[in-house]
Amino acid sequence: MIWLDVKRVAKAGFVNFWRNGVVSIASVFVATVTLYTVGILLLSSAFLQASISEIKNKVDINVYFEKDAPIDQIEGLTNRLRSLPEVKDVEYVSREQALVVFKERNKDNALIIQSLNELPDNPLGAVLNIRAKEPSQYEGIATFLNQQKEKAVSASGASIIDSVNYQKNKIVIDRLTAIVSAVERLGFMASLILGLMAILVTFNTIRLAIYNSREEITVMKLVGASRSYIRGPFVIEGLMYGVSAAILATFALYPTTFWIRNTTTSFFGSFNLLTYYLSNLGQIFLVLLGTGVVLGMVSSFFAIRKYLK
Amino acid sequence: MIYFNKVSKVYPDNSVALDNVTFSIAPKEFVSIVGHSGAGKTTLLRMMLLEERPSTGEVSFESINLNDLRGEHIPQFRRRIGVIFQDFRLLSTKTAFENVAFAMEAAGVPDDIIQTDVPEVLELVGLEKKIWSFPHQLSGGEKQRVAIARAIINQPEIIIADEPTGNLDPVNTYEIIQILKKINDLGTTVVMTTHNKGIIDTLGKRVITLETGRLIRDDKEGKYIL
Numbered sequence: 001m002i003w004l005d006v007k008r009v010a011k012a013g014f015v016n017f018w019r020n021g022v023v024s025i026a027s028v029f030v031a032t033v034t035l036y037t038v039g040i041l042l043l044s045s046a047f048l049q050a051s052i053s054e055i056k057n058k059v060d061i062n063v064y065f066e067k068d069a070p071i072d073q074i075e076g077l078t079n080r081l082r083s084l085p086e087v088k089d090v091e092y093v094s095r096e097q098a099l100v101v102f103k104e105r106n107k108d109n110a111l112i113i114q115s116l117n118e119l120p121d122n123p124l125g126a127v128l129n130i131r132a133k134e135p136s137q138y139e140g141i142a143t144f145l146n147q148q149k150e151k152a153v154s155a156s157g158a159s160i161i162d163s164v165n166y167q168k169n170k171i172v173i174d175r176l177t178a179i180v181s182a183v184e185r186l187g188f189m190a191s192l193i194l195g196l197m198a199i200l201v202t203f204n205t206i207r208l209a210i211y212n213s214r215e216e217i218t219v220m221k222l223v224g225a226s227r228s229y230i231r232g233p234f235v236i237e238g239l240m241y242g243v244s245a246a247i248l249a250t251f252a253l254y255p256t257t258f259w260i261r262n263t264t265t266s267f268f269g270s271f272n273l274l275t276y277y278l279s280n281l282g283q284i285f286l287v288l289l290g291t292g293v294v295l296g297m298v299s300s301f302f303a304i305r306k307y308l309k
Numbered sequence: 310m311i312y313f314n315k316v317s318k319v320y321p322d323n324s325v326a327l328d329n330v331t332f333s334i335a336p337k338e339f340v341s342i343v344g345h346s347g348a349g350k351t352t353l354l355r356m357m358l359l360e361e362r363p364s365t366g367e368v369s370f371e372s373i374n375l376n377d378l379r380g381e382h383i384p385q386f387r388r389r390i391g392v393i394f395q396d397f398r399l400l401s402t403k404t405a406f407e408n409v410a411f412a413m414e415a416a417g418v419p420d421d422i423i424q425t426d427v428p429e430v431l432e433l434v435g436l437e438k439k440i441w442s443f444p445h446q447l448s449g450g451e452k453q454r455v456a457i458a459r460a461i462i463n464q465p466e467i468i469i470a471d472e473p474t475g476n477l478d479p480v481n482t483y484e485i486i487q488i489l490k491k492i493n494d495l496g497t498t499v500v501m502t503t504h505n506k507g508i509i510d511t512l513g514k515r516v517i518t519l520e521t522g523r524l525i526r527d528d529k530e531g532k533y534i535l
Contacts, residue, residue: 008414019402219398222358223459224388225415226381 005229013236023209024241030205031245031296032252034198035288039253041191042284043273047264048187050271052180056131059173061138061166063128063145067095067121069160074126077148081130084144086137091129098124125162135177142166199295206241206299210234210307217307227308231301238300242292249292250285253277310336310466310498311357316366318352318522326352328522329366334500336466339493341509342502343533344519350502353519354471357500358392359383388416391460391468391497395475397452399444405431405455406440412459430458434488450481457488461497468492470501474508482508509533 017024065074074092081090093101099122106112116123132138142164149161166173210217213234220230254277261274277284311334318327327349334340342350355361356368359375368375370386378386399408409427418426431440434454444452453473460468470489474482486508493499503509509516509532516531517524526534 004417004419016402215398216400219400220411220415221384222360222387222392223412223415224384224390224463225411226384229384229415 005232009229009232010236012233013240016233017237017240020209020237023212024237027202027205027209027241028244028248031202031241031292032248034202034295035245035249035292036252037194037198038291039249039284039288040256041194042287043253043257043277045187045191046276046280047271047273048183050276052183054271055176055180056135059135059138059169059176060129060131061142061145061164061169063130063164064162065125065127066160066162067123067125069125071126073160074128078128080148081128081141081144084141086132086134086140088131088133090131093127093129095122095124095126098127135173135180138166138169138173142170202295203299203303206238206296207303209237210300210303214307217304221308230308231304234300234304235297238296238298239293240296242294242296243289245296246285246289246292249288250281253284310334310371311500312367312369313353313356314367314369316356316363316368318349318356318361319364325522327363330519330522330524331366332517332524332527334498336498337493337496339490339499339512339514340501340517341512341514341531342500342517342519343504343509343535344502345535347521348519349522350519351471354469354500354502357467357469358387358390384415388412388463389466391463391465393453393456393460393468393470393473395472397444397449397456397476399452399455399459401444404441404443405436405447405458408444408455409459409462412462416463418463426462427458430462431455434458435484448481449477450484453477453481453485454488457485457492461492465497467498467500470499472502472504474503474505486512506533 063077078090078092081087099116102124103113103116130141132141145161145164145166149159149164217230257274257277261272264271264273313330313332316327316330317325319325330349330353342353344350352361356363356375357370359378362376370389373386375386400411403411406427409430410423413423413426428437428440431437431454434457436451436454436458439447439451439455442451444455447455453476457473460470468489473489474485477485482505489499489501490512513530516526516528516533518526518528518531518535520535
């Protein structure tokens with residue numbers, strides 16, 4: 001009995017979806033725009049995350065050691081830094097490497113190269129490049145380094161740390177921290193508002209579609225159909241709107257990502273939206289499908305409630 | 310089988326649709342309800358279908374007091390009644406066959422019975438050639454035949470017809486009334502509202518006359534007197 005009803009409801013839903021032609025097309029179209037918006041939000045947030053982590057990676061603070069700083073003391077400090085929870089990684093650049101990098105960076109400046117060659121010894125000290133997990137954590141690491149500066153003394157009694165460039169980078173880091181958190185907040189708000197608008201528009205379209213059928217719903221009631229038997233096909237139609245829209249929206253995202261792939265790649269270098277879209281195609285489709293199906297079915301379910309009383 | 314006991318209906322705007330109406334309908338009767346527009350005819354029918362509930366008094370169907378029916382019992386009760394409307398009210402996205410079959414499907418009738426019964430009933434109302442037509446492909450008279458087929462498919466105990474010939478030409482009116490008479494002859498109670506003097510006078514059946522919500526005449530073999 002229940003199985004028979006389910007079968008009939010499902011069939012009626014599919015047949016109505018097909019026969020309602022224009023109304024179905026309109027609803028699917030609006031749902032597609034909604035899911036497309038959701039897809040764009042997904043992709044922008046991926047892009048945003050990638051850009052933010054890219055920027056975060058570009059920021060670090062550097063510890064410059066004295067030329068005569070003993071290697072074992074530098075290693076001790078490196079290990080202590082690595083044990084800090086805020087620290088993401090610590091890169092050790094030896095005196096020799098520092099010189100190579102410096103020469104490479106200034107290879108076009110003849111004066112500097114000439115001066116270097118005239119010096120009897122490598123003028124550079126070893127360097128530690130420290131990266132924190134979050135930009136806001138640099139302050140803490142800088143404080144830690146200042147304490148270490150007092151403690152880490154060589155045999156001669158002078159500190160092995162020449163300088164820490166946190167103060168110089170502080171303004172940039174602070175500004176970046178502010179920007180990152182503002183962008184994240186803004187992105188979240190924008191997604192919330194856009195998503196909500198899209199959902200409301202779809203809900204209202206489905207409501208209009210069902211409003212169209214209000215007289216037929218009355219007839220079904222008078223002929224003796226139970227509430228769930230009347231509601232069922234409408235919910236199935238909602239499901240069909242969601243499924244069709246998810247397929248269309250997923251396809252529609254392809255030309256979009258294709259079109260803006262160069263822009264996104266040149267923005268921060270490594271992030272290609274098209275590659276991201278293609279490699280996450282399955283997941284994106286599933287998210288859109290889930291959203292569409294839930295949106296369609298829930299909208300239908302609530303939109304018809306009024307006429308079933 | 311139907312009892313109206315001191316039934317009144319007052320709408321929230323204080324307009325009185327029915328005023329202390331009492332009558333009963335016996336099984337196998339053919340009852341016509343006449344009266345001017347706004348006399349309360351439709352309200353009366355809507356109460357039998359539980360679309361409307363009395364402000365005071367009670368409506369009973371056999372031993373069931375309709376005031377007590379709630380929830381899932383309402384659709385179950387409605388399956389015992391067949392309804393026909395002036396504006397046909399077919400489901401526009403369904404064919405003639407599917408419109409009739411819908412009443413059976415909603416009642417949970419198995420598919421094999423639907424497959425044999427629906428064509429039979431459509432043949433009975435003279436629509437065997439239009440089984441697969443959609444409502445917009447049918448004339449008014451044909452639509453009303455589909456509606457009648459839908460009303461009788463579940464072999465209801467009573468047919469309620471609200472001005473079934475109101476939108477039809479004289480030939481179709483005559484034929485629809487003949488079908489209703491035939492249904493009545495086969496043992497189904499029929500309650501019909503109408504404005505058509507000709508129908509009432511040729512039927513020679515019971516006539517209940519309403520005026521501004523009050524029952525003013527109830528004649529065993531009535532004429533249209535207003």
